[in-house]
Amino acid sequence: MNADKLTPTLPPTTKPTAPESWLEALGQPAADRDYRPGHERMLALLHHFPAGQPKLRIRVAGTNGKGSTSNFVAAALQALGYRVGLFTSPHISQFNERIRINGEPVADELLAEKLSQMVPTALEIGASYFEVATALALRCFAEAAIEVEVFEAGVGARLDATTALPSDLALLTPIGLDHQAWLGDTLIWQATRLSYIFQAAASQRLTCGIAINDINIGDLNGHRTIQ
Numbered sequence: 001m002n003a004d005k006l007t008p009t010l011p012p013t014t015k016p017t018a019p020e021s022w023l024e025a026l027g028q029p030a031a032d033r034d035y036r037p038g039h040e041r042m043l044a045l046l047h048h049f050p051a052g053q054p055k056l057r058i059r060v061a062g063t064n065g066k067g068s069t070s071n072f073v074a075a076a077l078q079a080l081g082y083r084v085g086l087f088t089s090p091h092i093s094q095f096n097e098r099i100r101i102n103g104e105p106v107a108d109e110l111l112a113e114k115l116s117q118m119v120p121t122a123l124e125i126g127a128s129y130f131e132v133a134t135a136l137a138l139r140c141f142a143e144a145a146i147e148v149e150v151f152e153a154g155v156g157a158r159l160d161a162t163t164a165l166p167s168d169l170a171l172l173t174p175i176g177l178d179h180q181a182w183l184g185d186t187l188i189w190q191a192t193r194l195s196y197i198f199q200a201a202a203s204q205r206l207t208c209g210i211a212i213n214d215i216n217i218g219d220l221n222g223h224r225t226i227q
Contacts, residue, residue: 015129019119023111026129027095036128037159044125045135049118051165052142054085054149059162061153061197062173069173070152077148078102085141087134087162088152099137101144114139130154134161158196170197 016025056077060070067088074086084102091097096105114136122132134151141149151162172195 015123017119017123019116020112022115022119022132023095023108026133027091034129035155036126036131037155039159039161039164041125041127042131042134042161042164045118045121045127045131046138046164048121049114049135049139050142051138052146054141054146055082056148056169057165057167058148058150058169058171059153059167059197060150060171060173061160061163062171065173066152069171070150073171074100074148074150075103077150083145083147084150085137085144085146085148086150087137089130089133089154095133098133099140101140101146106140110140111136128161131161134164138165153197163197167197172197 016022058073060066060073062069070086070088074084078084086100086103087098088100089098094105096108096111099106099111115132118132118135118139121127122135127135134154137151138149151167153160153162
């Protein structure tokens with residue numbers, strides 16, 4: 001199987017040019033279908049709107065339980081006294097739920113301010129809604145002096161916007177077949193792509209955790225070419 005064929009190229013979704021219209025657009029279900037794999041646009045956004053440097057940066061990927069795992073980790077660290085930023089998706093009622101600081105969703109006013117700065121660049125480089133949402137979270141966390149970031153991946157890990165920056169700790173929750181156009185049609189292919197989340201963390205300070213069903217990690221060795 002050719003790994004490149006697992007990454008469909010989708011045309012960018014037409015987006016509003018007025019920054020004040022973006023917050024409403026980000027809250028619509030159609031925004032989640034505007035997913036474009038790759039790190040190039042995300043890194044371009046971060047070049048203009050740099051992320052902070054928390055004491056600990058955690059990334060969570062997987063098929064089942066990654067959202068609840070992210071919430072549990074954030075709550076535990078907050079209970080220990082850390083200032084925690086949490087980014088998850090999708091939201092239930094409002095986009096703000098995706099970006100939380102010590103458990104509280106960020107305010108509309110803060111998001112509107114950041115969007116007014118970010119939208120022109122996002123339109124110029126063709127960034128997806130999810131990439132803009134990820135960059136928004138990173139900027140909000142940077143300015144709030146967050147000590148620990150917890151980011152739930154969107155689709156997979158290898159080409160997800162949330163893995164554009166290296167992490168200090170990576171967690172991989174149980175894996176099932178999902179998003180097969182991007183991640184492959186077997187558990188081995190999906191696990192290989194999702195295990196990319198460990199690459200950045202492996203060179204940092206902390207060990208990674210993994211729980212991926214009954215897959216033999218040795219079986220991933222033959223698939224290293226797609227990492």
